[in-house]
Amino acid sequence: MRGTIGQILLYSSFFFLSLKGRAQMPVMDDPEMQNLIKRTSDSIYNQNFEASENYLRELKEKLPEHPICPLMQAMVYFWKGMPLDPHDVSFKRYFKSLKEAAKRSDKLLEMDPESPEAIFLALSTHGLLAQHYAEEKSYLQAVREAKKCYEYIKIGFGLTHQYPEFYFSSGMYNYYRVQYPESNPVYRPLMWVFAPGDKELGLEQLQQAIEKALYVRTEAITYLAHINLRYLHNPGEAIYLLSILVGDYPKNPLFQTIYVEALLEDSQYELAKAYIDELLMHENIYVRMSAEVFKGILLEKAENKSDQAAYYYSHALETSKSVYKKRWNYKSFAHAGLARIAAQKGDKKLAKKHYQEALNNTKYDSVREEAEAFLGK
Numbered sequence: 034m035r036g037t038i039g040q041i042l043l044y045s046s047f048f049f050l051s052l053k054g055r056a057q058m059p060v061m062d063d064p065e066m067q068n069l070i071k072r073t074s075d076s077i078y079n080q081n082f083e084a085s086e087n088y089l090r091e092l093k094e095k096l097p098e099h100p101i102c103p104l105m106q107a108m109v110y111f112w113k114g115m116p117l118d119p120h121d122v123s124f125k126r127y128f129k130s131l132k133e134a135a136k137r138s139d140k141l142l143e144m145d146p147e148s149p150e151a152i153f154l155a156l157s158t159h160g161l162l163a164q165h166y167a168e169e170k171s172y173l174q175a176v177r178e179a180k181k182c183y184e185y186i187k188i189g190f191g192l193t194h195q196y197p198e199f200y201f202s203s204g205m206y207n208y209y210r211v212q213y214p215e216s217n218p219v220y221r222p223l224m225w226v227f228a229p230g231d232k233e234l235g236l237e238q239l240q241q242a243i244e245k246a247l248y249v250r251t252e253a254i255t256y257l258a259h260i261n262l263r264y265l266h267n268p269g270e271a272i273y274l275l276s277i278l279v280g281d282y283p284k285n286p287l288f289q290t291i292y293v294e295a296l297l298e299d300s301q302y303e304l305a306k307a308y309i310d311e312l313l314m315h316e317n318i319y320v321r322m323s324a325e326v327f328k329g330i331l332l333e334k335a336e337n338k339s340d341q342a343a344y345y346y347s348h349a350l351e352t353s354k355s356v357y358k359k360r361w362n363y364k365s366f367a368h369a370g371l372a373r374i375a376a377q378k379g380d381k382k383l384a385k386k387h388y389q390e391a392l393n394n395t396k397y398d399s400v401r402e403e404a405e406a407f408l409g410k
Contacts, residue, residue, distance in 0.1 A: 070101060071248070077108050078251060080284040085109055100137035100154050103130040107161070115287065116319050118357035119169065128165070134158045149196055156185035156202065176223050183227060193238070197245035200238045201253050208235030212264060216396060236260070254278055258291065263397055268299035286312065286320040293327050302335035319356050325349035326363045329370050339374045346370045365395035369403060376407070 073088035086109065093102050110127035111117060117124040135158035142151040163178035186206050189199040210230025214221045239260075242253035258274035261267040275292040282288055289308055296305035309331060312324035326349045333342035346367040353364050372387035388404040395401055404410075 066095065069095075070105070073105055074108075074248075075282075077105070077112055078285055079282045080112065080286070082109060082113050098137065100134045100141060100158065102134075103137065104134035104154070104158060107131040107134060115317070116357060120357070131158060131161055131165075135162060152185045152188055153198070153202075156182045156189070172219070172223065180226065187228070193241070197241065198247070198249050200242035200246060201249040204235045204238030204240075204242060204253070205256060206235070207231045207238060208260065211235075212260075216398065251278065251281070255288075255291075258295070262291070262295050262298065263399075266399065268295045271295040272299060272301070286315055286317060290320060290323045290327075293324075297327060297330050297334075300334075302331055306331060318352060322349050322352040322356055323363050325352060326366045326370075329367065333370055333374070339377065343371060343374050346374075361394055362396055362400075365391040365393075365397065365400045368394065369400050372404070372407065 069088060069091060073085055073092065076082070076085040076088060085105075089102065089105055089109070092105065096102055107127050107130035110123055110130060114121065114123035114127070117127055135155070138151065138154040138158045142148070142155045145151055159178045159181040163175045163182065166172075166175035166178060186202055189202045193199045193203055207230045210224070210227060211232050214224050236257070239253050239257045242249055243257065246253060254274050254277055258271040258278075261274070262271035272292070272295045275288065275295055278285070278288040279292050289312060293305050293308045293312070296302075296308070305327065309324050309327045312320055313328065315321055315324070325345050329342045329345035329349065331342075332338040332345060349367045350364060353361060353367075368387040368391035372384045372391060375381075375383040375387060385408060388407050391400055391404045392408075395404075
Protein backbone atom coordinates (compact mmCIF):
# COMPACT_ATOMS: atom_id res chain seq x y z
CA MET A 34 0.00 0.00 0.00
CA ARG A 35 2.78 4.14 0.89
CA GLY A 36 4.21 6.86 3.06
CA THR A 37 5.69 9.99 1.49
CA ILE A 38 4.04 13.35 1.97
CA GLY A 39 2.78 12.91 -1.57
CA GLN A 40 1.47 9.45 -0.74
CA ILE A 41 -0.55 10.47 2.27
CA LEU A 42 -3.59 11.07 0.09
CA LEU A 43 -3.46 7.93 -2.01
CA TYR A 44 -7.04 6.89 -1.32
CA SER A 45 -8.52 10.18 -0.13
CA SER A 46 -10.20 11.16 -3.38
CA PHE A 47 -13.77 10.67 -2.25
CA PHE A 48 -14.10 12.59 1.00
CA PHE A 49 -14.64 16.15 -0.14
CA LEU A 50 -18.30 15.53 -0.90
CA SER A 51 -19.13 15.73 2.79
CA LEU A 52 -17.93 19.32 3.10
CA LYS A 53 -20.54 22.01 3.40
CA GLY A 54 -20.07 25.75 3.82
CA ARG A 55 -18.31 28.44 1.89
CA ALA A 56 -18.35 26.90 -1.57
CA GLN A 57 -21.69 26.25 -3.24
CA MET A 58 -21.13 23.46 -5.75
CA PRO A 59 -23.72 21.25 -7.46
CA VAL A 60 -22.25 18.15 -5.86
CA MET A 61 -22.46 19.62 -2.39
CA ASP A 62 -26.02 20.86 -2.86
CA ASP A 63 -27.40 17.60 -4.23
CA PRO A 64 -27.81 14.67 -1.79
CA GLU A 65 -28.70 12.40 -4.69
CA MET A 66 -25.39 13.22 -6.36
CA GLN A 67 -23.50 12.62 -3.13
CA ASN A 68 -25.15 9.23 -2.84
CA LEU A 69 -24.21 8.39 -6.43
CA ILE A 70 -20.55 9.19 -5.81
CA LYS A 71 -20.57 7.19 -2.56
CA ARG A 72 -21.98 4.19 -4.44
CA THR A 73 -19.30 4.64 -7.08
CA SER A 74 -16.49 4.65 -4.54
CA ASP A 75 -17.93 1.65 -2.69
CA SER A 76 -18.18 -0.33 -5.93
CA ILE A 77 -14.55 0.50 -6.74
CA TYR A 78 -13.35 -0.65 -3.32
CA ASN A 79 -15.37 -3.83 -3.64
CA GLN A 80 -13.96 -4.57 -7.12
CA ASN A 81 -17.36 -4.32 -8.80
CA PHE A 82 -16.03 -2.51 -11.82
CA GLU A 83 -19.05 -3.09 -14.03
CA ALA A 84 -21.17 -1.19 -11.52
CA SER A 85 -18.57 1.54 -11.05
CA GLU A 86 -18.34 2.13 -14.80
CA ASN A 87 -22.11 2.47 -14.96
CA TYR A 88 -22.07 4.95 -12.11
CA LEU A 89 -19.24 6.86 -13.77
CA ARG A 90 -21.19 7.22 -16.99
CA GLU A 91 -24.02 8.76 -15.01
CA LEU A 92 -21.58 11.07 -13.21
CA LYS A 93 -20.04 12.25 -16.48
CA GLU A 94 -23.49 13.10 -17.82
CA LYS A 95 -24.37 15.16 -14.75
CA LEU A 96 -20.94 16.69 -14.01
CA PRO A 97 -19.11 16.75 -17.35
CA GLU A 98 -16.47 19.32 -16.31
CA HIS A 99 -16.02 18.42 -12.65
CA PRO A 100 -12.67 16.95 -11.44
CA ILE A 101 -14.42 14.10 -9.68
CA CYS A 102 -15.09 12.31 -12.99
CA PRO A 103 -11.48 11.84 -14.16
CA LEU A 104 -10.42 11.30 -10.55
CA MET A 105 -12.90 8.46 -10.11
CA GLN A 106 -11.87 7.07 -13.49
CA ALA A 107 -8.26 7.09 -12.37
CA MET A 108 -9.26 5.12 -9.26
CA VAL A 109 -10.96 2.50 -11.42
CA TYR A 110 -7.78 2.06 -13.45
CA PHE A 111 -5.70 1.93 -10.27
CA TRP A 112 -7.72 -0.77 -8.53
CA LYS A 113 -8.50 -2.77 -11.66
CA GLY A 114 -4.87 -2.95 -12.79
CA MET A 115 -3.16 -3.14 -9.40
CA PRO A 116 -0.20 -3.07 -9.34
CA LEU A 117 0.07 -0.74 -12.31
CA ASP A 118 3.00 -1.11 -14.69
CA PRO A 119 4.12 2.28 -16.10
CA HIS A 120 4.74 0.58 -19.44
CA ASP A 121 1.19 -0.80 -19.64
CA VAL A 122 -1.76 0.88 -21.34
CA SER A 123 -3.74 0.77 -18.08
CA PHE A 124 -1.16 2.95 -16.38
CA LYS A 125 -1.16 5.42 -19.25
CA ARG A 126 -4.93 5.71 -18.92
CA TYR A 127 -4.63 6.09 -15.15
CA PHE A 128 -2.00 8.81 -15.42
CA LYS A 129 -3.90 10.67 -18.15
CA SER A 130 -7.06 10.67 -16.02
CA LEU A 131 -5.11 11.81 -12.98
CA LYS A 132 -3.46 14.68 -14.86
CA GLU A 133 -6.85 15.78 -16.17
CA ALA A 134 -8.27 15.68 -12.64
CA ALA A 135 -5.37 17.82 -11.40
CA LYS A 136 -5.93 20.33 -14.22
CA ARG A 137 -9.63 20.61 -13.44
CA SER A 138 -8.96 20.84 -9.70
CA ASP A 139 -6.54 23.72 -10.21
CA LYS A 140 -9.12 25.48 -12.34
CA LEU A 141 -11.77 24.97 -9.66
CA LEU A 142 -9.43 26.40 -7.05
CA GLU A 143 -8.69 29.45 -9.19
CA MET A 144 -12.44 30.13 -9.34
CA ASP A 145 -12.84 29.86 -5.55
CA PRO A 146 -9.55 29.84 -3.57
CA GLU A 147 -11.41 29.42 -0.25
CA SER A 148 -13.51 26.43 -1.29
CA PRO A 149 -12.83 23.40 0.94
CA GLU A 150 -13.93 21.19 -1.94
CA ALA A 151 -11.44 22.77 -4.34
CA ILE A 152 -8.67 22.75 -1.74
CA PHE A 153 -8.96 19.07 -1.06
CA LEU A 154 -9.39 18.11 -4.69
CA ALA A 155 -6.19 19.94 -5.63
CA LEU A 156 -4.46 18.44 -2.61
CA SER A 157 -5.63 14.92 -3.53
CA THR A 158 -4.73 15.00 -7.21
CA HIS A 159 -1.29 16.52 -6.72
CA GLY A 160 -0.72 14.09 -3.85
CA LEU A 161 -1.43 11.18 -6.15
CA LEU A 162 0.97 12.57 -8.73
CA ALA A 163 3.62 12.92 -6.02
CA GLN A 164 2.98 9.32 -4.96
CA HIS A 165 3.64 8.12 -8.50
CA TYR A 166 6.86 10.10 -8.86
CA ALA A 167 8.07 8.90 -5.45
CA GLU A 168 7.51 5.26 -6.34
CA GLU A 169 9.47 5.79 -9.55
CA LYS A 170 12.24 7.48 -7.50
CA SER A 171 11.77 10.72 -9.43
CA TYR A 172 12.46 12.55 -6.21
CA LEU A 173 12.60 16.12 -7.49
CA GLN A 174 9.28 15.76 -9.32
CA ALA A 175 7.77 14.08 -6.26
CA VAL A 176 8.83 16.94 -4.01
CA ARG A 177 7.62 19.52 -6.53
CA GLU A 178 4.15 17.97 -6.56
CA ALA A 179 4.17 17.51 -2.78
CA LYS A 180 4.99 21.17 -2.29
CA LYS A 181 1.90 22.04 -4.32
CA CYS A 182 -0.13 20.09 -1.77
CA TYR A 183 1.67 21.40 1.26
CA GLU A 184 -0.13 24.73 1.59
CA TYR A 185 -3.47 22.97 1.35
CA ILE A 186 -2.45 20.45 4.00
CA LYS A 187 -1.59 23.33 6.33
CA ILE A 188 -4.98 24.90 5.69
CA GLY A 189 -6.53 21.58 6.61
CA PHE A 190 -4.87 21.69 10.02
CA GLY A 191 -7.25 24.48 10.95
CA LEU A 192 -10.35 22.87 9.47
CA THR A 193 -10.48 19.59 11.40
CA HIS A 194 -13.16 20.65 13.91
CA GLN A 195 -15.34 22.21 11.23
CA TYR A 196 -14.73 19.47 8.64
CA PRO A 197 -13.75 16.17 10.31
CA GLU A 198 -12.54 14.74 7.00
CA PHE A 199 -9.42 16.87 7.40
CA TYR A 200 -8.43 14.76 10.41
CA PHE A 201 -7.22 12.23 7.84
CA SER A 202 -4.85 14.48 5.89
CA SER A 203 -3.64 16.13 9.11
CA GLY A 204 -3.06 12.80 10.84
CA MET A 205 -1.24 11.32 7.87
CA TYR A 206 1.01 14.35 7.59
CA ASN A 207 1.86 14.44 11.27
CA TYR A 208 2.72 10.75 11.45
CA TYR A 209 4.57 10.24 8.16
CA ARG A 210 6.41 13.54 8.31
CA VAL A 211 8.39 11.88 11.11
CA GLN A 212 8.23 8.21 10.13
CA TYR A 213 9.05 8.39 6.44
CA PRO A 214 12.49 10.03 6.66
CA GLU A 215 13.30 7.69 9.56
CA SER A 216 12.65 4.70 7.31
CA ASN A 217 13.97 6.34 4.12
CA PRO A 218 17.03 8.47 4.92
CA VAL A 219 17.38 9.54 1.26
CA TYR A 220 14.50 11.96 1.89
CA ARG A 221 16.01 13.65 4.94
CA PRO A 222 17.86 16.40 3.03
CA LEU A 223 14.61 17.29 1.27
CA MET A 224 12.39 17.49 4.34
CA TRP A 225 13.59 20.76 5.83
CA VAL A 226 11.05 22.73 3.80
CA PHE A 227 8.16 21.01 5.60
CA ALA A 228 6.88 21.81 9.09
CA PRO A 229 7.72 19.29 11.83
CA GLY A 230 5.33 16.41 12.44
CA ASP A 231 4.13 14.68 15.58
CA LYS A 232 3.59 10.92 15.56
CA GLU A 233 1.36 10.76 18.62
CA LEU A 234 -0.82 13.60 17.37
CA GLY A 235 -1.00 11.94 13.97
CA LEU A 236 -2.26 8.69 15.49
CA GLU A 237 -4.89 10.58 17.48
CA GLN A 238 -6.06 12.42 14.38
CA LEU A 239 -6.35 9.22 12.35
CA GLN A 240 -8.49 7.75 15.12
CA GLN A 241 -10.64 10.88 15.02
CA ALA A 242 -11.04 10.42 11.27
CA ILE A 243 -12.27 6.85 11.81
CA GLU A 244 -14.77 7.99 14.43
CA LYS A 245 -16.03 11.23 12.86
CA ALA A 246 -15.34 11.28 9.12
CA LEU A 247 -17.67 9.88 6.49
CA TYR A 248 -15.79 9.69 3.21
CA VAL A 249 -12.26 8.96 4.39
CA ARG A 250 -13.14 6.40 7.04
CA THR A 251 -11.94 3.53 4.83
CA GLU A 252 -8.64 5.29 4.13
CA ALA A 253 -8.11 6.14 7.79
CA ILE A 254 -8.72 2.52 8.79
CA THR A 255 -6.32 1.28 6.10
CA TYR A 256 -3.49 3.55 7.11
CA LEU A 257 -3.91 3.17 10.86
CA ALA A 258 -3.82 -0.62 10.37
CA HIS A 259 -0.72 -0.22 8.21
CA ILE A 260 1.00 1.83 10.91
CA ASN A 261 0.08 -0.62 13.68
CA LEU A 262 1.31 -3.58 11.67
CA ARG A 263 4.50 -2.23 10.16
CA TYR A 264 5.78 0.40 12.56
CA LEU A 265 4.15 -0.06 15.96
CA HIS A 266 4.37 -3.90 15.86
CA ASN A 267 0.80 -4.19 17.12
CA PRO A 268 -0.82 -6.83 14.87
CA GLY A 269 -3.78 -7.27 17.21
CA GLU A 270 -4.97 -3.71 16.61
CA ALA A 271 -4.27 -4.06 12.88
CA ILE A 272 -6.42 -7.21 12.78
CA TYR A 273 -9.30 -5.41 14.47
CA LEU A 274 -9.14 -2.55 11.98
CA LEU A 275 -8.68 -4.72 8.90
CA SER A 276 -11.54 -7.01 9.87
CA ILE A 277 -13.81 -3.99 9.37
CA LEU A 278 -12.55 -3.52 5.80
CA VAL A 279 -12.74 -7.22 4.96
CA GLY A 280 -16.32 -7.19 6.19
CA ASP A 281 -17.29 -4.04 4.31
CA TYR A 282 -15.51 -4.98 1.07
CA PRO A 283 -15.33 -8.80 0.90
CA LYS A 284 -14.24 -8.80 -2.75
CA ASN A 285 -11.22 -6.55 -2.27
CA PRO A 286 -8.12 -8.78 -2.41
CA LEU A 287 -5.73 -6.06 -1.23
CA PHE A 288 -7.59 -5.68 2.04
CA GLN A 289 -7.56 -9.48 2.39
CA THR A 290 -3.81 -9.76 1.80
CA ILE A 291 -3.02 -7.15 4.45
CA TYR A 292 -5.48 -8.87 6.80
CA VAL A 293 -3.72 -12.22 6.29
CA GLU A 294 -0.35 -10.58 6.87
CA ALA A 295 -1.62 -9.29 10.22
CA LEU A 296 -3.05 -12.69 11.15
CA LEU A 297 0.28 -14.38 10.46
CA GLU A 298 2.17 -11.75 12.42
CA ASP A 299 -0.17 -12.46 15.34
CA SER A 300 0.27 -16.26 14.94
CA GLN A 301 -3.42 -16.76 14.10
CA TYR A 302 -2.48 -19.46 11.62
CA GLU A 303 -5.76 -21.36 11.34
CA LEU A 304 -7.77 -18.28 10.43
CA ALA A 305 -5.07 -17.17 7.99
CA LYS A 306 -4.99 -20.57 6.26
CA ALA A 307 -8.56 -20.30 4.94
CA TYR A 308 -7.81 -16.94 3.32
CA ILE A 309 -4.46 -18.10 1.92
CA ASP A 310 -6.00 -21.09 0.14
CA GLU A 311 -8.52 -18.79 -1.53
CA LEU A 312 -5.97 -16.12 -2.47
CA LEU A 313 -3.71 -18.73 -4.07
CA MET A 314 -6.44 -19.18 -6.71
CA HIS A 315 -6.96 -15.47 -7.39
CA GLU A 316 -6.69 -14.21 -10.96
CA ASN A 317 -4.48 -11.26 -9.99
CA ILE A 318 -0.85 -12.34 -10.17
CA TYR A 319 0.24 -10.00 -7.38
CA VAL A 320 -2.39 -11.48 -5.07
CA ARG A 321 -1.23 -15.00 -5.94
CA MET A 322 2.39 -14.06 -5.33
CA SER A 323 1.48 -12.61 -1.94
CA ALA A 324 -0.44 -15.77 -1.05
CA GLU A 325 2.57 -17.90 -1.99
CA VAL A 326 4.68 -15.90 0.44
CA PHE A 327 2.03 -16.32 3.12
CA LYS A 328 1.88 -20.06 2.45
CA GLY A 329 5.62 -20.22 2.97
CA ILE A 330 5.33 -18.38 6.29
CA LEU A 331 2.54 -20.72 7.38
CA LEU A 332 4.57 -23.83 6.52
CA GLU A 333 7.75 -22.49 8.10
CA LYS A 334 6.39 -21.08 11.34
CA ALA A 335 3.20 -23.03 12.03
CA GLU A 336 4.04 -26.47 10.65
CA ASN A 337 7.86 -26.54 10.79
CA LYS A 338 8.05 -27.76 7.19
CA SER A 339 11.06 -25.81 6.01
CA ASP A 340 11.54 -27.60 2.69
CA GLN A 341 7.95 -27.01 1.64
CA ALA A 342 8.17 -23.44 2.90
CA ALA A 343 11.30 -22.88 0.79
CA TYR A 344 9.41 -24.13 -2.25
CA TYR A 345 6.65 -21.56 -1.80
CA TYR A 346 9.10 -18.75 -1.04
CA SER A 347 11.07 -19.58 -4.18
CA HIS A 348 7.94 -19.91 -6.27
CA ALA A 349 6.73 -16.52 -5.03
CA LEU A 350 9.99 -14.94 -6.14
CA GLU A 351 9.61 -16.54 -9.55
CA THR A 352 6.04 -15.29 -9.77
CA SER A 353 7.17 -11.81 -8.75
CA LYS A 354 9.20 -11.53 -11.95
CA SER A 355 5.90 -10.98 -13.76
CA VAL A 356 4.82 -8.28 -11.32
CA TYR A 357 6.06 -4.79 -12.06
CA LYS A 358 7.73 -3.30 -9.03
CA LYS A 359 11.31 -2.28 -8.35
CA ARG A 360 10.87 -2.97 -4.64
CA TRP A 361 8.17 -5.13 -3.14
CA ASN A 362 7.77 -5.81 0.55
CA TYR A 363 6.42 -9.33 0.17
CA LYS A 364 9.49 -10.22 -1.89
CA SER A 365 11.52 -9.22 1.13
CA PHE A 366 9.43 -11.63 3.24
CA ALA A 367 10.28 -14.45 0.83
CA HIS A 368 14.00 -13.65 0.86
CA ALA A 369 14.00 -13.39 4.66
CA GLY A 370 12.26 -16.77 4.89
CA LEU A 371 14.79 -18.40 2.58
CA ALA A 372 17.58 -16.77 4.59
CA ARG A 373 16.27 -18.24 7.84
CA ILE A 374 15.98 -21.69 6.29
CA ALA A 375 19.49 -21.47 4.81
CA ALA A 376 20.88 -20.37 8.18
CA GLN A 377 19.18 -23.30 9.91
CA LYS A 378 20.90 -25.65 7.46
CA GLY A 379 24.28 -24.02 8.07
CA ASP A 380 24.56 -22.31 4.69
CA LYS A 381 25.63 -18.87 5.89
CA LYS A 382 26.68 -17.71 2.43
CA LEU A 383 23.21 -18.35 1.00
CA ALA A 384 21.58 -16.83 4.08
CA LYS A 385 23.61 -13.64 3.64
CA LYS A 386 22.64 -13.47 -0.02
CA HIS A 387 18.93 -13.69 0.76
CA TYR A 388 19.10 -11.26 3.66
CA GLN A 389 20.83 -8.74 1.42
CA GLU A 390 18.02 -9.16 -1.11
CA ALA A 391 15.51 -8.72 1.70
CA LEU A 392 17.17 -5.40 2.58
CA ASN A 393 17.10 -4.33 -1.05
CA ASN A 394 13.33 -4.88 -1.27
CA THR A 395 11.92 -4.01 2.11
CA LYS A 396 10.30 -0.94 3.59
CA TYR A 397 9.53 -2.82 6.81
CA ASP A 398 11.49 -2.04 9.94
CA SER A 399 11.07 -5.62 11.20
CA VAL A 400 12.62 -7.18 8.08
CA ARG A 401 15.37 -4.57 8.02
CA GLU A 402 16.23 -5.22 11.67
CA GLU A 403 16.27 -9.00 11.19
CA ALA A 404 18.50 -8.79 8.11
CA GLU A 405 20.88 -6.22 9.56
CA ALA A 406 21.27 -8.26 12.76
CA PHE A 407 22.33 -11.30 10.77
CA LEU A 408 24.60 -9.31 8.43
CA GLY A 409 26.17 -7.40 11.28
CA LYS A 410 25.19 -3.99 9.96
